[in-house]
Amino acid sequence: MNKKGQILISFVLLLPLLIAFLGYVIDVSYIKYEENKLDNIVITNKDYLKKNTLDKNKKILLANDTNITDITQVKSNLIIKKEIPSYFGKIVGFKKYNIKKEYKL
Secondary structure: OHHHHHHHHHHHHHHHHHHHHHHHHHHHHHHHHHHHHHHHHHHHOHHHHOOOOOHHHHHHHHHHHOEEEEEEOOEEEEEEEOOOOOOHHHHHHEEEHHHHEEOOO
């Protein structure tokens, strides 16, 4: 077999691994983007969140991000849970990713 044929076979065998790795990188990047978006919402509204009740806090947070599934407040800590849809993870069975972040107000 000549060199071109060997390279072609190697490329065809490694292509699915390359695609899977790129999918993983895209999903992780999207998760980090959504985490930063949530951080920015909390940082921007921190003064408002300190002064108001949990119901008012839920309203303002849900108005800014519709993927938030649960908001709880324990003393001065705000715990936010969020679901992020998976794009390439669906191939291996991950339909969504769950994020849980805790903020001290």
